Amino acid sequence: RTALLQISGLTIDTEPGDTSVRLVDGVDLTVAAGERVALVGESGSGKSVTARALMRLDGSLTIGGSIRLGDTEILAQTERRLSTIRGSRIGMVFQDPMGALDPLQSIGAQVSEPLRQRGIRKKDALRRAAEVLSELGVARAHERLGAYPHEFSGGMRQRVVLAMALIGEPEILIADEPTTALDVRVQQQVLNLLDEVTRERGLGLLLITHDLGVVAGLADRVAVMYSGRIVEDRPVRALFADPLHPYTAGLLAAVPRLDVHLPRMTTIPGAPPSPALRPPGCPFHPRCPVAMERCASETPPTMATADGGRRACHLDQGSGN
Ligand code: SF4
Ligand code: MG
Numbered sequence: 001r002t003a004l005l006q007i008s009g010l011t012i013d014t015e016p017g018d019t020s021v022r023l024v025d026g027v028d029l030t031v032a033a034g035e036r037v038a039l040v041g042e043s044g045s046g047k048s049v050t051a052r053a054l055m056r057l058d059g060s061l062t063i064g065g066s067i068r069l070g071d072t073e074i075l076a077q078t079e080r081r082l083s084t085i086r087g088s089r090i091g092m093v094f095q096d097p098m099g100a101l102d103p104l105q106s107i108g109a110q111v112s113e114p115l116r117q118r119g120i121r122k123k124d125a126l127r128r129a130a131e132v133l134s135e136l137g138v139a140r141a142h143e144r145l146g147a148y149p150h151e152f153s154g155g156m157r158q159r160v161v162l163a164m165a166l167i168g169e170p171e172i173l174i175a176d177e178p179t180t181a182l183d184v185r186v187q188q189q190v191l192n193l194l195d196e197v198t199r200e201r202g203l204g205l206l207l208i209t210h211d212l213g214v215v216a217g218l219a220d221r222v223a224v225m226y227s228g229r230i231v232e233d234r235p236v237r238a239l240f241a242d243p244l245h246p247y248t249a250g251l252l253a254a255v256p257r258l259d260v261h262l263p264r265m266t267t268i269p270g271a272p273p274s275p276a277l278r279p280p281g282c283p284f285h286p287r288c289p290v291a292m293e294r295c296a297s298e299t300p301p302t303m304a305t306a307d308g309g310r311r312a313c314h315l316d317q318g319s320g321n
Contacts, residue, residue, distance in 0.1 A: 002032060002033060003030045003031070003032055003068075004030075004031050004032055004033045004034075004035070004069070004070065004171055004172055004204045005029075005030060005031040005054070005067075005068070005069055005172055005204060005206065006030045006066070006067075006068045007027060007028060007029040007030070007050075007054075007065070007066070007067050007068075008028050008065055008066045008068075009026055009027075009028065009064070009065035009066065010024055010026070010027040010028070010029075010050065010053065010063070010064070010065040010066075010067065011024055011025060011026060011027075011062075011063070011064040011065055012024035012046070012049055012050070012053055012061050012062070012063050012064075012228075013061065013062040013064075014060075014061060014062075015060055015061075015062070016062060020062075021275050021276045022228060022275060022278075023046050023049050023061070023228055023275050024046040024049060024050055024053070024228045025046075025227075025228040025229050025278075026065075026229065027046075027050060027065075027225075027228075027229065027230055028230070028302075029050075029223055029230065029233070031172060031204045031205070031206055032204070033171070033202070033204060034198075034202040034203065034204060035204055035205075035220050035221065036198055036204070036205040036207065036218060036219050036220045036221075037204075037205065037206050037207070037219060037220065037221045037222070037223060038206075038207045038208075038209060038215035038218070038219035038221070038222045038223070038236075039051070039206060039207070039208045039209075039223050039225060040208075040209055040210070040211075040212050040215060040222055040223070040224050040225065040251065041210065041224060041225035041226055041272075042210055042226075042271075042272050043210055043272075044272050044274070044275070045225040045226055045227065045228070045272060046225055046227070046228040046229075046275070047208045047210075047225045048176055048177075048208060049061070050208075050225070051174050051176045051206065051208045052176075053067065054067055054074065054090065054174060054206075055074075055082070055086055055090060055092060055174070056074065056075075056077075056079075056082055063075060069085070069089060069090065069171070069172070070089075070171070072085065072089075084117075087114040087117055087118075087168045088114070088118070088168040088169070088170065089168075089170050089171050089172070090170050090171070090172055090173075090174060091164075091165030091166055091168065091170035091172070091173045091174070092165055092173070092174045092175075092176075093158070093161050093162055093165050093173065093174070093175040093176070093178045094161070094176050094177075094178070095176055095177040095178065095180050095181050096181045097154065097157035097158040097160070097161045097181070098149065098154075098157060100161045100164075101149040101157060101160065101161065102149075103148065103149055103150060104148075105148075106145060106146050106147065106148060107129075107133075107144060107145055107146075107147050107148070107149065107152070107160055108126050108129050108130070108145025108146060110160070110164060111129035111132065111133060111145075111160060111163045111164050111167055112125035112126050112128065112129040112167070113164070114164065114167050114168040115128060115129075115167060115168070118168075126145055127142075128167060129141075129145060129163065129167060130142040130145055132163045132166055132167050133145075133159070133160070133163050135197075136159045136162055136163050136166075136193060136197070137159060137193065138156060138159055138160070138163075153186075154181070154182050154183065154186060155182060155186035155189055155190060158178065158179075158182060158186075158190050159190075159193065162190075162193065162194075162197070166197065166201075170203070171203070171204060172203065172204035172205070172206065173194075173197075173198065173203055173204070173205050173206070174205075174206045174208070175194060175205065175206070175207050175208065176208040177208060177209055177210070178190060178194065178207070179191060179214065180209075180210075180211075187214075191214055191217070191218060194207070194218060195217065195218050205218075205219075207219060211255075212251045212252060212254075212255050213255040215236065216236065216240060219236050220235065220236060221233065221234065221235055221236060221309075222234065222235075222236050222239050224239075224245065224247060224248045224251065226247050226272065226283060226284055227272060227273055227275065227278050227283035227284070228275055228278065228283075229283070229312065230302075230310075230312070231245045231247055231248070231284065231311060231312050231313070232244055232245040232247070232248045232309070232310070232311040232312070232313075233309050233310050233311070234305060234307055234308075234309030234310075234311070235307055235308065235309060238307045238309065239309070240252065244305060244309075244311045244313070244317060245311045245312070245313050246284065246288050246289060246290055246313065246315070247268070247284050247287075247288070250268035250287075250289075251268070254268070268287055269287060270286060270287040273286075279296070280296065280297060280299075281294070281295050281296045281297045281298050281299055281300075282295045282296075282298075282299065282300050282312075282313070282314065290315065292314060292315075294314060295314055298314065300312045300313050300314045303317070305317065
């Protein structure tokens with residue numbers, strides 16, 4: 001499949017100067033047309049800042065490398081052209097639906113806004129907004145266009161945000177922790193909805209999450225990020241069945257499983273390093289249960305795996321490559 005989104009050698013640094021810190025350290029990642037990729041890591045791994053860089057939302061950060069959407073180099077666009085791309089080619093859903101909505105504007109005005117920006121007449125834009133909302137399971141949507149965000153539940157608000165992201169018919173949807181702020185009952189509904197809309201529309205998806213448990217049913221491929229780098233990137237089934245990086249294995253061990261009733265490790269001991277204090281060699285070595293001497297000094301190279309993925313670790317790949 002052709003690459004829809006192609007991130008190459010992405011670096012993200014805080015403002016230049018003595019205190020500049022590298023938050024993202026050479027990330028390569030592609031999403032093919034219609035492909036659903038999960039970017040997984042603990043808080044502080046650099047996954048959110050990577051997602052925001054795709055839309056150039058953090059103006060104070062220095063971004064290097066390349067981010068291509070089709071033939072468009074995102075890093076070369078003017079702010080004006082970017083805002084068009086945001087509304088029409090990239091749809092975005094964030095963690096907190098309330099934060100993404102304007103409390104003082106009606107649902108109809110907000111969902112139809114991307115179409116209004118393209119010069120579509122108000123009446124037609126509102127009709128389309130009602131259609132998209134009903135496709136996303138908002139009952140009697142045409143009657144509720146005049147409602148305000150506080151009149152909707154958390155799950156309904158996330159549907160509204162999703163409608164705003166989809167109404168411009170983007171090629172790719174970026175969802176950053178889209179269920180984290182929702183209660184457990186609603187989380188699964190929103191995940192099912194994301195599954196449905198991406199499948200039905202053949203939409204590319206980059207799903208950013210700290211929770212490996214949510215990606216199994218939704219992603220084709222999983223990229224695991226640690227301390228600003230991708231440490232493993234493989235087809236979802238292969239990764240779940242046989243993780244090839246000790247960090248991925250640790251994350252997987254913490255995922256609740258219905259078929260295992262034994263006590264389990266709930267977290268990997270220790271915490272991810274602050275980007276300012278990234279350890280030399282493999283950044284995971286202070287927490288790695290199978291670290292070897294050279295892990296503390298030699299950065300592991302990223303190698304292809306037999307299943308078309310890759311990983312960065314000094315351990316032998318075993319059945320892999
Ligand atoms: Fe562990 Fe070494 Fe592999 Fe890093 S390179 S994950 S420290 S074995
Ligand atoms: Mg985050």
